[in-house]
Amino acid sequence: MPVISAPHAYNEGQLYVDLESIMGRSLFLKCEGFNFAGSIKLKAAVEMVEAAERDGLLTPDSVLIESSSGNLGVALSMIAASKGYRFLCVTDSRCNLSTRLLMEALGSEVHVIADLDANGGFLGARIDYVRALCAADDRYVWLSQYTNPGNWRAHHRRTAPEIARQFPQLDVLFVGAGTTGTLMGCARFFRTWHRPVRVVAVDTVGSVTFGGEPGRRMIPGIGMSMRPPLLDESYVDEVIKVEEADTIRVCHRLARRGFLFGGSTGTVVSGAMDWLARHDDMGELTAVAIAPDLGERYLDTIYQTTWLEDLYGEHVLGGEEVTAGSPAAEPALPTPVGGREPLNGAP
Template identity: 55%
Template sequence: MQIVTTPDRFNVPDVFVDLTRLVGQRIFLKCEGFNFAGSIKLKAAVEMIDHAERAGTLRPGSTIVESSSGNLGVALSMVAVSRGYHFICVTDARCTLTARQIMRTFGAEVYVVTQPHPVDGLVGARVRRVRQLCADNDDYFWPDQYANTANQAAHYTRTGPEILDAFPDLDLLFVGVGTAGTLMGATRYLREHRPSVRVVAIDVVGSVTFGGPNLPRMIPGLGSALPSKQLDVSYVDDVVMVPEVDTVRACWHLARSGFLFGGSTGTVIAGASRWYEEHPEAAGGTAVAIGPDFGERYLDTVYQTQWFTDLYGAEMMDGDHAAPGSTGSERMSA
């Protein structure tokens, strides 16, 4: 039995899904959404706020302000309201309506940036808005997930040990990259305690993190329009770049077996599957993929046929790649 008094102190660390039957490879998906914020971002949110409170940079009555595409904003809004802070999330139109509504339900303000920065895109515009808000208000605190080492510390002290405790014979780790906090924290721990693990970073086509061109991306979560301030590529063995179409298809494929995962998780699974196609000699080892989120917040985007066809074209959808709900029906009775 677990009894909690605040929602930010609850997180289930040891749920893994065996994906062998679903993707044809022995991959164990670490499900990070079993907490009251619904994603892995709760770990970073708690660690950054705890660190700021200990350092005295976050004081009673302060306002927390952060740039987020959704999941961290939800996590910070929950942590803020449970500890008596006000929270402002600066996001953009890619943030799902559900995530925005959750934040507002927790009492947060949500600012939606509509004009991208000419070089740094929407993320750059969001960061500039955060900086301006902090410059104009002395009692505003910016955790800065992009540069804050407490972000990766959460995964060095928790995610990495959780994985190795469950799979001490681990051979492969697949992890998605946004700010690179999860990647760096978990990988630093594994390099110290099981250096033989092969680390595969999963990024999104259109992200600049590993040197690619900055292109439009519609699914919030992984990828970035700004170079990572936390990434050390020496910790990474391989990189897989995933087109968003493959992210959606992975989500749909898993939904047909009853697993409703979010866009970030779909990207990681799609990337792991592609990596195995290019490295068949690695089959049979013990692999863990980190699944950051669940799919409820993506019901009006990733899981909508019209959203998909509007963005990627109807020709990208065929009998094998139809949306899970495209053949479903709804009945009403008197």
């Protein structure tokens, strides 16, 4: 039984869900939501804070500041509370209410940006606000998850090796693309592994991470309104983009079987199922996808009927909108709207 004295000292990294009985295809889902921050962002938060401490950037008078759509903000709130730092999270109106309340319960200050940037998102406006505060007061320390190498190093050191130990015959890995820290850390690790692994990035329609036109995105935690500075596409074999309606249907399908996951997980599973369906001719593959968080923080959004119908229409759930006691119907698989040819040497 583990005994800890700091909340970030506990992070379960060896739990996987076999989705074959639910989704009809073999896919092992790595669950990253079982820690006191509730998401995979705890790894990057610990890495970045401890690096700033080693470099002497943080002092007792420092105020941590970060732009976050939610999960990193919670992780930093928890660490700041544990270590005695003040923390200001700059987020936007898409951030789930429960996430904002959680950060405030941990003693953090939350500033919500409501103005869109030039790409129709909030990220540019959030970063502008952070930069203005840092320029006006040198007590602010911006970790900058978008450019901080600690973001991807955390997953190169921890997430990818955890997968490698559990699945020594791994063929394909599906990773959601937000800041691309998880994607880059895992892709760099498996590029030099003992066997070739195809790394498939899963993005959301409306994101400009891999190019394309910006569009409306209502589910936080995946996609970007600017190209992520950490992204190096030479490590990515393929890209799949998923419509938010497909994300929602997969989330509800998993929930009907007792697994309540967040929106990023629904996106990654949707994209993975599409990819696997299109690669039946490759035979039996060992496939893993990363689930960044659980679903409790999305109860007032993707699991709330009024929110869904207002944004996506009354038929968004399709076959997943079932009455109590009725079996869930099979939803249509998503169709990728972006992507590219795999790199040479990919299996």
